[in-house]
Amino acid sequence: MKKLLIASIAFVLVGYLSISGIAYVHDKDYAERAVARPAVSPQAFGVRDVLDRNACYYCHSRKAVLPNYAALPGIRQLAEHDRQTGLAYFRIDSLYGALESGMPAPEADLAKLETVVNELAMPPKLFRLVH
C-alpha cells in the first residue's frame, strides 16, 4: 500500500516536472524568437518582452502554438476552455500590433490590462503553477 502511494507520488511529481520543463523551454523559445521582431521603441520592446515572458498569448491570441503536451487528455480540455474564455474576454493581437508599429494601442485594451495588472489576476494561478 505504502509502495503504491510512493509510486503514485513519484509518478505525479515526474509528470509535473516534465510538463513544467517542456513549458519552460517552449515559453523561453517563444520569447527569444519574439525578441527578433521589430518594436517601435525600446519601451515597446520592454512591454512586449514582459507580455511574452508571462505567456499571455497562450490564451489571448489566436496565433498561439501550444506545446505538444497540450494534446494530453485533461490538459487539452483545460487549455481549450481557458483559451476560449480568454479570447472572449481579451485579444492581445492589436496590442502587439501597436507595439510594433507605433500606432496608439486601443484604449479599451489598455484599461483592461490595467485592471488585471492591478489585481495581479493574470496569468491564472493554475497556469502559473506550470509555466
Ligand code: HEC
Ligand atoms: C491560461 C490562460 C490564460 C493566460 C496565460 C492569461 N490569461 Fe488573461 N484571461 C484568461 C481567462 C480565462 C480570462 C477570463 C476572465 C477570468 O477567468 O478571470 C482572462 C481575462 C483577461 C483579461 C480581461 C479581464 C476583464 O475583466 O475584462 C485581460 C486584460 C487579460 N486576461 C490579460 C492577460 C495578460 C496581460 C496575461 C499575461 C500576463 C494573461 N491574461 C494571461 C486566461 C488567460
